[in-house]
Amino acid sequence: MPALQRDEAQTRARLIDVHRYEVALDLTQGEDHFGSRTVIHFTAHDAGDTFVDIQPAELHTATLDGHPLDPAALSGNRLPLTGLTPGAHELRLTATMRYSRTGEGMHRFTDPADGEAYVYTQLFMEDVKRVFAAFDQPDLKAVFALTVTAPPGWNVLGNGIATQGDPGHWTLAPTPLISTYLVAVAAGPWHSVRTEHAGLPFGIHCRRSLAPYLDADAEEILDITRRCYDRYHQIFDEPYPFDSYDQAFVPEFNAGAMENPGLVTFRDEYVFRSAVTDTERQTRGVTIAHEMAHMWFGDLVTLQWWDDIWLNESFAEYMGYQVLSEATGHTDTWTDFAVARKGWGYDADQRPSTHPVAPAPQDVPDTASALLNFDGISYAKGASALRQLVAWMGEKDFLAGINDHVARHRFANAALADFLDSLARATDRDVHGWAERWLRTTGADTLTPAVSVDGDRWRLDVHHTGSRPHRIAVGVYDRDLAGAGRLTLRDRHELDISEDEGHTTRTFPTPAPDLLVLNDGDLTYTKIRFDPRSWQTAAQSLSQLPDALTRAVVWNAARDMVRDGDLAPTAYLQAARDHLPYETDLAIVRGVLAFARTRISDHFLPTADRPQALATLTALSRDILRRTEGPAHGPHAGLRLTAVRALIDSATTEATIQHWLDDGSVPGGPALDPELRWRILGRLAVLGATTPDTIDAELARDPSATGREGAAHCRAALPDPAAKQAAWQALFTTDEEAALSNYLFTATATGFWAPEQHDLLRPYVARYFTDAPVLARHRGPALAVAAGRDAFPATFVEDDTRHLGETCLAESDPTPALRRKLIDQLDDLRRALRVRAAAAHDLPGAG
Numbered sequence: 001m002p003a004l005q006r007d008e009a010q011t012r013a014r015l016i017d018v019h020r021y022e023v024a025l026d027l028t029q030g031e032d033h034f035g036s037r038t039v040i041h042f043t044a045h046d047a048g049d050t051f052v053d054i055q056p057a058e059l060h061t062a063t064l065d066g067h068p069l070d071p072a073a074l075s076g077n078r079l080p081l082t083g084l085t086p087g088a089h090e091l092r093l094t095a096t097m098r099y100s101r102t103g104e105g106m107h108r109f110t111d112p113a114d115g116e117a118y119v120y121t122q123l124f125m126e127d128v129k130r131v132f133a134a135f136d137q138p139d140l141k142a143v144f145a146l147t148v149t150a151p152p153g154w155n156v157l158g159n160g161i162a163t164q165g166d167p168g169h170w171t172l173a174p175t176p177l178i179s180t181y182l183v184a185v186a187a188g189p190w191h192s193v194r195t196e197h198a199g200l201p202f203g204i205h206c207r208r209s210l211a212p213y214l215d216a217d218a219e220e221i222l223d224i225t226r227r228c229y230d231r232y233h234q235i236f237d238e239p240y241p242f243d244s245y246d247q248a249f250v251p252e253f254n255a256g257a258m259e260n261p262g263l264v265t266f267r268d269e270y271v272f273r274s275a276v277t278d279t280e281r282q283t284r285g286v287t288i289a290h291e292m293a294h295m296w297f298g299d300l301v302t303l304q305w306w307d308d309i310w311l312n313e314s315f316a317e318y319m320g321y322q323v324l325s326e327a328t329g330h331t332d333t334w335t336d337f338a339v340a341r342k343g344w345g346y347d348a349d350q351r352p353s354t355h356p357v358a359p360a361p362q363d364v365p366d367t368a369s370a371l372l373n374f375d376g377i378s379y380a381k382g383a384s385a386l387r388q389l390v391a392w393m394g395e396k397d398f399l400a401g402i403n404d405h406v407a408r409h410r411f412a413n414a415a416l417a418d419f420l421d422s423l424a425r426a427t428d429r430d431v432h433g434w435a436e437r438w439l440r441t442t443g444a445d446t447l448t449p450a451v452s453v454d455g456d457r458w459r460l461d462v463h464h465t466g467s468r469p470h471r472i473a474v475g476v477y478d479r480d481l482a483g484a485g486r487l488t489l490r491d492r493h494e495l496d497i498s499e500d501e502g503h504t505t506r507t508f509p510t511p512a513p514d515l516l517v518l519n520d521g522d523l524t525y526t527k528i529r530f531d532p533r534s535w536q537t538a539a540q541s542l543s544q545l546p547d548a549l550t551r552a553v554v555w556n557a558a559r560d561m562v563r564d565g566d567l568a569p570t571a572y573l574q575a576a577r578d579h580l581p582y583e584t585d586l587a588i589v590r591g592v593l594a595f596a597r598t599r600i601s602d603h604f605l606p607t608a609d610r611p612q613a614l615a616t617l618t619a620l621s622r623d624i625l626r627r628t629e630g631p632a633h634g635p636h637a638g639l640r641l642t643a644v645r646a647l648i649d650s651a652t653t654e655a656t657i658q659h660w661l662d663d664g665s666v667p668g669g670p671a672l673d674p675e676l677r678w679r680i681l682g683r684l685a686v687l688g689a690t691t692p693d694t695i696d697a698e699l700a701r702d703p704s705a706t707g708r709e710g711a712a713h714c715r716a717a718l719p720d721p722a723a724k725q726a727a728w729q730a731l732f733t734t735d736e737e738a739a740l741s742n743y744l745f746t747a748t749a750t751g752f753w754a755p756e757q758h759d760l761l762r763p764y765v766a767r768y769f770t771d772a773p774v775l776a777r778h779r780g781p782a783l784a785v786a787a788g789r790d791a792f793p794a795t796f797v798e799d800d801t802r803h804l805g806e807t808c809l810a811e812s813d814p815t816p817a818l819r820r821k822l823i824d825q826l827d828d829l830r831r832a833l834r835v836r837a838a839a840a841h842d843l844p845g846a847g
Helices: 006-015 208-235 278-294 306-327 333-349 367-371 377-393 395-409 416-425 431-439 532-544 548-563 569-582 586-604 607-627 631-650 655-663 674-686 692-701 705-717 721-732 742-752 755-779 781-790 799-811 816-840
Strands: 016-026 033-044 048-053 058-064 078-084 087-098 105-110 117-122 143-149 155-158 162-164 169-172 185-188 191-197 200-206 245-250 263-267 301-303 412-414 446-454 457-465 470-479 487-497 502-508 515-518
Touching (some): 006 016, 006 048, 058 078, 078 087, 087 105, 143 155, 143 185, 155 162, 155 169, 155 200, 191 208, 200 208, 208 245, 208 278, 263 278, 278 333, 278 586, 301 306, 306 333, 306 367, 306 377, 306 416, 333 377, 333 586, 377 395, 377 470, 395 412, 416 431, 446 515, 446 532, 457 487, 470 532, 487 502, 487 532, 515 532, 515 548, 532 548, 532 569, 548 569, 548 586, 548 816, 569 586, 569 607, 569 816, 586 631, 586 816, 607 631, 607 755, 631 655, 655 674, 674 692, 674 705, 692 705, 705 721, 705 742, 721 742, 742 781, 755 781, 781 816, 799 816
Parallel strands (some): 016 143, 200 245, 245 263, 301 412
Antiparallel strands (some): 016 033, 033 087, 048 078, 058 087, 105 117, 117 185, 143 169, 162 169, 191 200, 446 457, 457 502, 470 487, 470 515
């Protein structure tokens, strides 16, 4: 199946304009297939040839201007259209299409809780052809008029308001001009909560089995939606451009959400069945705000080609965090961004697969290469760059430029040059020069301070390694003599770092500080280091810094130092042990525990040191639990839940967590909900302390989709040769009938590779590098990504694993999606080997 080439898209766009699609979908044809009938009205500017995209189970008929086309001419999911004459044309196609089980195209899901079936579309970036025939590229916008025939009792949602005529026959209001990949349909017996705001119908929707959980959070979700909607109308001059705003929480969704105009689809894990922290609720809110930003930036104004996908995602990422903090009670969003997202960007930017935030057009020659750029660079680094841009040019001018851009390109397409021209019209700063240095370069800069003292004065020298200018705040902190260990902010100085490598120097007529924090406030994207006195102070008093965002900057710096071999992993663990019991910010506690539990314990430490690391994390979790004891846990419920999860995941013996499972509660709370029960059972499975019968009994207790995934995870985690073989066969079969859905694949894969079971698992390491390429070729990009992300033997931090992976890349011709994941995983493995080697040479615990 050929990927669409950029030059092919440009040629097609020069030849034709597309005006209108009339699409009829028949969802009553069984569990495997649906009917698709498409009429496309388009105009050819000149005589020429082109093609339409369609990937059918069977193409029944095709006619162009009433003349039949041969369905047998379909090749590589392209039907040739030859001999076009200048003027208007009408193309009609009738086909039978396949439902997907991988979250691509028209995904079908049967809820094990009640047997009800649901379908929804995910057409990004090149999957329209899986649902209906189209000229599938973002710059051929058109009006879409859809009708849907659905089984009795189903409701249909789409980009426009849906109305039912005869029973089962639904008509969706025609869209304004939108790109093909933004068309959306969701059908099934949805549970819906509807309201109205600003004269528009708003709705939230989920599976019936999740109805009680959606109802419990409906007001929170709708309140955030209304507040963000109102805030965007303060930001944008252009009003919301569509006729309704529905948000559907759909099963087995690969991404976090998708910005379909008028019908945003979210993964339905955002409908919380079990207890969650306030930070997790905030994350849901950020996603709501992120997707709403796309209504203007992505849907109303759309990229010309996929090299500019960063602008869609970076802008929405930035606005999601910023708008939620401005419009709701979630005021600490940037702390969560620093802890949970920014490391994603730094990690991606230091791998061989790194790319500029805005890659050159020639570096994105087709859709397959474009799909690889949905990563931490296009999201987290790009959002960080925009945050630095706002700090540099000012928010007022930034938003003026944004509004100019939207006004000039509404219901059309635009490129990076158009965006920069609009920003340049709003400011006297050299935006184009800034973009060259920030958006066209790769890698993370590093800022390292040196402090020298001359009497009652001190001098700061900041050494800059890299090529970007930075506007940063320098936080100057002193020990509070009146409070044990407390640090107080003396001053915060603004400092401009030039793009040139070298030193920036400032002298201050005051005593030297105890702690100096570069990039305090986290307004730029750069790694930072500490002078010796500052690191000593941070190691002793990190939790006593007064601002959570400052603490996040320090923790991120420690994380980077570990990854770069400048700080012993055990020193990071000790800092967590010393400071997390006193940390009040949930995002920091969760992020530090996650890095310590996964990257440090499972990758950066030698296998022999892992039990002690887990014991440290268990003791740390117990300390947090003791600190949060009390009636109903009050404001500490989120910290307590985070500690419970960490203790479960770090347990090296079964006694405590088995006792919790038997009692149905943690002493002092919380009670065990389904998420915690499956988490405990998964850990017991790894430790060899449960049985298949116990897993089956828990599934009978929780027969939901989440329960089914939990059971698959637990079965794969059992330290039993037969269980491992069964899991492997389920993961890597190419039999379409037996193949796992995307979510069951991930659940099984994440249960399979347990560091405690290396002797049992070792034969599967080599098998991975032969079986994964075959799976990727058979099951497509979404499963290829999952196979590279979740099924890779990452805990085998050994040269043999590296060699096998490099041989696979050189000789097995993995698909682009799998190749990218393998490149990244192997780079992470090499980094882990370097960190282990550095630690073995008595790496000091200071930066």
